[in-house]
Amino acid sequence: MEYRTLGRTGLRVSAVALGCEGFMNRPEEEVRADFDFAIENGINFLDLYASNPELRSSIGAALAGRREGFVIQGHLCSVWEEGQYLRTRDPEKAQAAFDDLLARLGTDYVDIGMIHYVDAEADLRKVLDGPILQLALRLRSEGRLRHIGISSHNPAVARQAAQTGLIDVLMFSLNPCYDLLPPSDDVDTLWADESYAQELHNIDP
Template sequence: MTVETTRIDGIATPVSRIGLGTWAIGGWMWGGADDTASIATIRNAIDQGINLIDTAPVYGFGHAEEVVGKALEGRREQAVIATKVALEWGDDGIKRNSTPARIRTEIEDSLRRLRTDRIDLYQVHWPDPRVPFEETAAELEKLRQEGKILAIGVSNFSPEQMDVFGRAARLAAVQPPYNLFERAIEADVLPYAKSHGLTVLAYGALCRGLLSGRMSASTRFDGDDLRNHDPKFQPPRFAQYLAAVGALAQLSHDRHGKSVLALAIRWILDQGPTIALWGARRPDQLRGIDDAFGWRLSPGDLADIDALLARHITSPVGPEFMAPPLR
């Protein structure tokens, strides 16, 4: 398999254009996880040339970072680690906190859990309007100058927020939700990234598994799985999205001999300076990664994809339900 790579400003290592997302590996909001399987998944991704591992402290309240650290022991230099900062949790839930004091606490916690002396890409998880963005950015810039992080990113930020943030730190990447079904960034964040030289890490690339092609009307979700609360997975929308997946699968098979999953990832890679984050917690969930590389969608494909989405999804909805509250 020839893995497509890109560059993130500040990181010398070429970065795979598919990254492993580890939210489910943390267990929280995904019905639990098996650490042995998770470690095998991370190592399998590395073996396939997928060197970007994207995680966050809030994924399992430290657990995902701990699992990543265990999986990469002895293999740290084969990976590009991206993690996040500025969410805190307690008895009253999860809240945004991007104060310099919180950042200083979190960087040490993340370095310890990840068993590393540096984080390659450090991203502010959600904008915290109660702290001036320049103040947050300046603290991250200090960490970069100290060598604790190599590159700075933001997640879920608007172009206006990135403009302010960028006055105090060299911004290298932005991580928004982006997939065939959730495309709001095409109006603002994506063109901003293209014009400012930012790499886009698209999270939710398979839209919480909808675009995997493995779901049906009878699919059910266990325990605290967030899809029990995701509007896309509730009637009548679930049927609409499943119908769209079926039509996409037919198009992909007929024109390219590819799965709908490969089509969904290829579509993201064809949109610009993008990396698709592929969430997995078992090695078998990485099957088909190689099918996303080495081909492109034509302008006709893209137009027909847009038409079939408009035909099947009559009441689209975005990922807004995932946003954590302000302090």
């Protein structure tokens, strides 16, 4: 396995990581078996954006007794409401969802607190100038997260976030299914049929 230094954290992480969404609706024993396989092959990094409580609990069970072997990137502002994932900028909801994440993973901290899904410039300003960044800073001061990150699908916003100097890790999606589209503040364009009506016409150089 190849290992790389993650952002400004100094943490060494495997080049291959667990994205964890694929564990949805799978029994705990299968999730644990996949974690066994990952560990045997040198994987030490996992990213968990999903807020589904059953998924979080299954991953927590798979981590039991070996949490310290993993660098965990957990997302702030990803919540579960009425049986569905929701992105929020409400600091109280974000705090409650983060508390739930730690409890279900069976840990008292995550290595990276990833501020979730910042694609619009107005949203970036709202995050950085408002209570969400303050929440992240407070959680870091309490030791409940060690480093602060931001995730984005918009290269212009991602660059701005990196240039602030306020974050340690930038998570930028490179998904050939939709991330070749030109940057947009409207996430619905990622799944709109018209975006894929012509072959390769929408690739952003």
